[in-house]
Amino acid sequence: MDGLPLFPQQASTAAGPIDLLYFWMIALTIFFVVLIAGLILVFTIRYRRRHEAEVPQQISGSTRLEIGGMIPLLGLALVTFFWGAWLYMDLSQPPQDSLEIYVIGKQWMWKSYHPDGQQEINELHVPVGRPVKLTMTSQDVIHSFFIPAMRVKQDVLPGRYTTLWFEATQTGVFHLFCTEYCGTDHAGMVGSVTVLDEAGYQDWLAGEGTDPVGMGSTQDEGQALFADLGCAGCHRMDGTGPGPNLVGIFGETVPLEGGGTAVVDENYIRESILDPQAQIHEGYQPIMPTYEGQVTEEQILQLITYIRSLGTDANQSDSEQP
Amino acid sequence: MEADPHHNPALGHHFETLEQQHDTNILGMWLFLSTEIMLFGVLFTAYILFRVLYPEIFIASSHFQNATIGAINTAVLIGSSLSMALAVRSAQLANRRALLIFLAITAILGSVFLGVKGYEYYEHWHEGVVPGFQWTNTELEPRAQLFFFLYFVMTGIHAVHLIIGIGLVLSLAFRSRKGSRYLGESFLPIELMGLYWHFVDVVWVYLFPLLYLIGRH
Amino acid sequence: MAVPSIALNTRRHYLNVNYGVKSWLLTTDHKRIAVLYLISITMMFVIGGIAAALMRYELLTPAPDLVESDDYNKLFTVHGIVMIFFFLVPSIPAVLGNFLIPIMIGARDLAFPRLNLLSWYLYAIAAAMTMWVMLSGGIDTGWTFYTPYSSAASPTLVIPTAVGIFIAGFSSILTGINFIATIHRMRAPGMTWMRMPLFLWSLYATSIIMVLATPVLGITVLLLAAERIFRVGIFDPALGGDPILFQHFFWFYSHPAVYIMILPGMGVVSEIVAAFTRKRIFGYRFVAFSSIAIAVFGFLVWGHHMFVSGQSAHAALMFSILSYIVAIPSAIKVFNWTATLYKGSISLATPMLYALGFIGLFTIGGLTGLFLAALAVDVHVHDTYFVVAHFHYIMVGGTSLAYLGGIHYWWPKMTGRMYNETWARFAAITIFVGFNLTFFPQFIVGYLGMPRRYHYYAPEFQVLNVLSTAGATVMLVGYALPFLYLIPSLWNGKSAGPNPWGAAGLEWEVASPPPPENFAETPIVTVGAYNYGPVEEKIG
Numbered sequence A: 001m002d003g004l005p006l007f008p009q010q011a012s013t014a015a016g017p018i019d020l021l022y023f024w025m026i027a028l029t030i031f032f033v034v035l036i037a038g039l040i041l042v043f044t045i046r047y048r049r050r051h052e053a054e055v056p057q058q059i060s061g062s063t064r065l066e067i068g069g070m071i072p073l074l075g076l077a078l079v080t081f082f083w084g085a086w087l088y089m090d091l092s093q094p095p096q097d098s099l100e101i102y103v104i105g106k107q108w109m110w111k112s113y114h115p116d117g118q119q120e121i122n123e124l125h126v127p128v129g130r131p132v133k134l135t136m137t138s139q140d141v142i143h144s145f146f147i148p149a150m151r152v153k154q155d156v157l158p159g160r161y162t163t164l165w166f167e168a169t170q171t172g173v174f175h176l177f178c179t180e181y182c183g184t185d186h187a188g189m190v191g192s193v194t195v196l197d198e199a200g201y202q203d204w205l206a207g208e209g210t211d212p213v214g215m216g217s218t219q220d221e222g223q224a225l226f227a228d229l230g231c232a233g234c235h236r237m238d239g240t241g242p243g244p245n246l247v248g249i250f251g252e253t254v255p256l257e258g259g260g261t262a263v264v265d266e267n268y269i270r271e272s273i274l275d276p277q278a279q280i281h282e283g284y285q286p287i288m289p290t291y292e293g294q295v296t297e298e299q300i301l302q303l304i305t306y307i308r309s310l311g312t313d314a315n316q317s318d319s320e321q322p
Numbered sequence B: 001m002e003a004d005p006h007h008n009p010a011l012g013h014h015f016e017t018l019e020q021q022h023d024t025n026i027l028g029m030w031l032f033l034s035t036e037i038m039l040f041g042v043l044f045t046a047y048i049l050f051r052v053l054y055p056e057i058f059i060a061s062s063h064f065q066n067a068t069i070g071a072i073n074t075a076v077l078i079g080s081s082l083s084m085a086l087a088v089r090s091a092q093l094a095n096r097r098a099l100l101i102f103l104a105i106t107a108i109l110g111s112v113f114l115g116v117k118g119y120e121y122y123e124h125w126h127e128g129v130v131p132g133f134q135w136t137n138t139e140l141e142p143r144a145q146l147f148f149f150l151y152f153v154m155t156g157i158h159a160v161h162l163i164i165g166i167g168l169v170l171s172l173a174f175r176s177r178k179g180s181r182y183l184g185e186s187f188l189p190i191e192l193m194g195l196y197w198h199f200v201d202v203v204w205v206y207l208f209p210l211l212y213l214i215g216r217h
Numbered sequence C: 001m002a003v004p005s006i007a008l009n010t011r012r013h014y015l016n017v018n019y020g021v022k023s024w025l026l027t028t029d030h031k032r033i034a035v036l037y038l039i040s041i042t043m044m045f046v047i048g049g050i051a052a053a054l055m056r057y058e059l060l061t062p063a064p065d066l067v068e069s070d071d072y073n074k075l076f077t078v079h080g081i082v083m084i085f086f087f088l089v090p091s092i093p094a095v096l097g098n099f100l101i102p103i104m105i106g107a108r109d110l111a112f113p114r115l116n117l118l119s120w121y122l123y124a125i126a127a128a129m130t131m132w133v134m135l136s137g138g139i140d141t142g143w144t145f146y147t148p149y150s151s152a153a154s155p156t157l158v159i160p161t162a163v164g165i166f167i168a169g170f171s172s173i174l175t176g177i178n179f180i181a182t183i184h185r186m187r188a189p190g191m192t193w194m195r196m197p198l199f200l201w202s203l204y205a206t207s208i209i210m211v212l213a214t215p216v217l218g219i220t221v222l223l224l225a226a227e228r229i230f231r232v233g234i235f236d237p238a239l240g241g242d243p244i245l246f247q248h249f250f251w252f253y254s255h256p257a258v259y260i261m262i263l264p265g266m267g268v269v270s271e272i273v274a275a276f277t278r279k280r281i282f283g284y285r286f287v288a289f290s291s292i293a294i295a296v297f298g299f300l301v302w303g304h305h306m307f308v309s310g311q312s313a314h315a316a317l318m319f320s321i322l323s324y325i326v327a328i329p330s331a332i333k334v335f336n337w338t339a340t341l342y343k344g345s346i347s348l349a350t351p352m353l354y355a356l357g358f359i360g361l362f363t364i365g366g367l368t369g370l371f372l373a374a375l376a377v378d379v380h381v382h383d384t385y386f387v388v389a390h391f392h393y394i395m396v397g398g399t400s401l402a403y404l405g406g407i408h409y410w411w412p413k414m415t416g417r418m419y420n421e422t423w424a425r426f427a428a429i430t431i432f433v434g435f436n437l438t439f440f441p442q443f444i445v446g447y448l449g450m451p452r453r454y455h456y457y458a459p460e461f462q463v464l465n466v467l468s469t470a471g472a473t474v475m476l477v478g479y480a481l482p483f484l485y486l487i488p489s490l491w492n493g494k495s496a497g498p499n500p501w502g503a504a505g506l507e508w509e510v511a512s513p514p515p516p517e518n519f520a521e522t523p524i525v526t527v528g529a530y531n532y533g534p535v536e537e538k539i540g
């Protein structure tokens, strides 16, 4: 890398459009700064005070000029706003077919969980040319997941899931930074995102990627938990238990007691486990006990992964691509 | 205090007329009260947010509030506002005796309110619903601490305001016990006191239904 | 304590009316209180500046070498807290505003002189508490105190700091109340709203924000302290609380607070530009009302600090568009100052150098604010050095320059003495150059992706950081200079006379330094501000 980089790499589909907006704003800034500084320079030279007692002509102002000036400014402002908003809406809507990875942040490291059970610390391996969606939570304080080369960033909060997505356009190793101040080693909560081509990615999945400790996949862990914690006793696959059948429920909309509906996503399942009384599935008794304090963030993710997998059996289509 | 050549001792050295001084002080008091509104506004916002998020918890917790006692206390406080208003009027009419009596009643009613509030706090202590100190109650889920945290913060800050108010009322009464202080055209401090007192009262009028009457209608 | 002998002559003025520590510590004279503020605020600025210098030297190399991580974190926290709550928020209002408001409107004092003294004491107590915190362990949350880090994780002195800030907030509230009441009710006969100097308009707008926003901060930090004490609370998700709620409350104050910090500077610049062009400010009404517009709209944009916090996308859209709207009144001011130069009689005395520097740097700072308000760009630059550069451009390049400009402009009025013009211009230029060298590279390193609050960083960011540290060194020299010529001027400066600049305004009609009661007779005002000559027909 040369001595004085002026501009970050563009390594995602979002980078180009965001940089274009950035250049537009630089152009605006240069225009106005040159305009103002230029006028100041010209006026201070042209109208410098020539003798001590000089009194210039007084000008009170001009409503026409003021209003006339405001309208184009407002126009420029609105153009910029809509441009930024439009790109932002893209950033906040992950594509349907994204590769889904879970991330947990904690003081001061990042852990990522791939769908097939690979786990990484302070690293993230992803394939090029495929949208990747990260669903993230924190075990302690707020962190923020930032990949400058991808132009994406999202705060990672304790107690809820936030998401972020990007689609890498080139292979390589890129910085990963924590950008929300989180205590002593905030500056050390960094890592790398490695973008591999499809073949390299498959190799990685198959080989080195798997955790050397040899843990089972996230989904298997989840299945084991589902049995151990007694979930399976109420949530039976045949739908005969006191709790709703969870097969195929992920992504569905369920009716709630007292009106309203809820979409079963990560946040909903998380809440169902930790605070089951908050939203009750219509027609069921509020008998599910809370698991608050009995499960770790990691275990919750495993349970979610498992419940998801129950859905995919029925609905097919998920991260598995041919 | 600088010795002032002004004829009227009630007039500050930097004011031109009593009227100007009066208007300025009243404006100042209203500005102060507007900061108070913002301050309580934060607490009300937090309250509303969590009530919407966890309605069932708020309803369950409010069963620990004794609405009857709350209602009595509300009446006490409204009574104190009434007597405060009468105190202002007596000051205006330069009736020192009445002023002293009404200030005393105001302070007494304020203290009664605090006493009752203290009793309620004591009860809560025994019920084990004091988050951070005494949370032994098993009927409520841990999250109900949110309600009680807000309850204690809101009523606590209100009580602090009331304590300051009582202190001020007493010191005004003490200083007006002789002579013509605060009487007639120099009744301004009493009027300011009244504004403050009514404000503290009004805050309670909002707190009462929010904290005591959830899910009761 | 020896008060410099400013016995310019035997005339009685506010400095020589009586002597002794007590006559200062118990004074209710707004001018003396302003001087008390000047001294204490300068002390706080030096402390904040030293913390900044230490940070910059740490950041000279990518590796952690000068201080430990925990100490670095305490440095930027104390730098932010001191600079914002104890320097910039009170700077112009409490020093220049205190000194000038009564004189500018033709009154003998502020509406509530004793409240004014109280507010200085509150400030001093709060500052002392913060210093105590600094010396006995420090605080490491950043000036933003985000929960749950501050409420549950940080092992440092969060509670006393919160109490200190609560007290400082009260000081600010009392100042605001005093200013509004004074401007409303204490104006001399004939001093109509539309005749007021623009400095007063901007302080009026500032005071509105102080009165309405500061209590929100106060109660929020108290709630934070309560959470820490009781280990339960509404900001901690472990108990169902909501950390985002804290951010909303915090920014509900802290965004309006940035306008508390810039509006007074804008007011000072209006005064200086008028005086050193000898002209009425172009579009007086627009400049006056833009202050109020900024104050009002400023209350609606706080969420632009939270675009990646997890708030809803719809909220983000609203906050973004409102941020663009609030930029318009700022633009009005910039253009009107520039237009005022047109056909003026422009003198480049030191205050004017600062004012022109302000206009340029504020424009850059403001426009980069628009980058941040553009949602998608903010996703990338949020919490990077781009943000750091943005706010230093406005707060240091903008307000601090305006403050220094104002101090130089009114120094002859406050002390009766002139300073050395050559040194003063040299200092102004040094600060300007050093400033740009410090903070311009931070825009670039920020867009490259260097996060803020990093004790050590990736090696490829080093070159830009070295430039920045070099600039900070230049700035340090620049800031030291005013001490070296302003303080001696108290003894050997030329006597200033009532109106050394040939400026218009009531403050230039009273003697320098002003007599204790400002005006022997209440003045009767017959002309508007900036009455430099007959007004030509409107142009355009």
Ligand code: HEA
Binding pocket: A032, A073, A074, A076, A077, C144, C258, C259, C261, C262, C304, C305, C306, C323, C324, C326, C327, C328, C330, C331, C332, C334, C362, C363, C364, C365, C366, C367, C369, C370, C372, C373, C374, C378, C381, C382, C383, C387, C390, C391, C394, C395, C399
């Ligand atoms: C005095 C202080 C001050 C002022 C006045 C401003 C003014 C503005 N600020 Fe700034 N800001 C801060 C201090 C300030 N800011 C601080 C301290 C932070 C960081 C806090 C922290 O996290 O620690 C911050 C952070 C900050 C953010 C959050 C960034 C992030 O954390 O991701 C945003 C986002 O929108 C923002 C926007 C703006 C905007 C739009 C303005 C506008 O008001 C600017 C308006 C001015 C102009 C636009 C220039 C003049 C106009 C022209 C010359 C004409 C051209 C104009 C148009 C085409 C419209 N600021």
Ligand code: HEA
Binding pocket: C045, C046, C048, C049, C050, C052, C053, C055, C056, C076, C077, C079, C080, C081, C083, C084, C087, C088, C141, C142, C143, C144, C388, C392, C395, C396, C400, C438, C451, C452, C453, C454, C455, C468, C472, C475, C476, C479, C480, C483
């Ligand atoms: C008014 C506000 C203000 C001012 C004036 C400054 C001034 C400066 N700031 Fe600061 N800054 C903030 C407000 C301010 N800052 C805030 C709010 C933050 C965010 C904190 C956070 O993240 O929580 C921040 C953060 C911040 C950072 C980012 C830290 C990080 O994120 O890791 C940096 C880094 O370079 C920095 C640098 C500087 C420098 C070099 C100056 C220089 O301008 C300072 C120059 C001054 C001096 C060097 C003192 C000079 C005077 C003397 C030495 C006197 C000599 C005495 C005699 C002769 C008697 N600041």
Ligand code: CUA
Binding pocket: A105, A106, A107, A108, A142, A143, A144, A178, A179, A180, A181, A182, A183, A186, A187, A189
């Ligand atoms: Cu994690 Cu900063």
Ligand SMILES: [Cu+2]
Binding pocket: C254, C255, C258, C301, C302, C304, C305
């Ligand atoms: Cu802001």
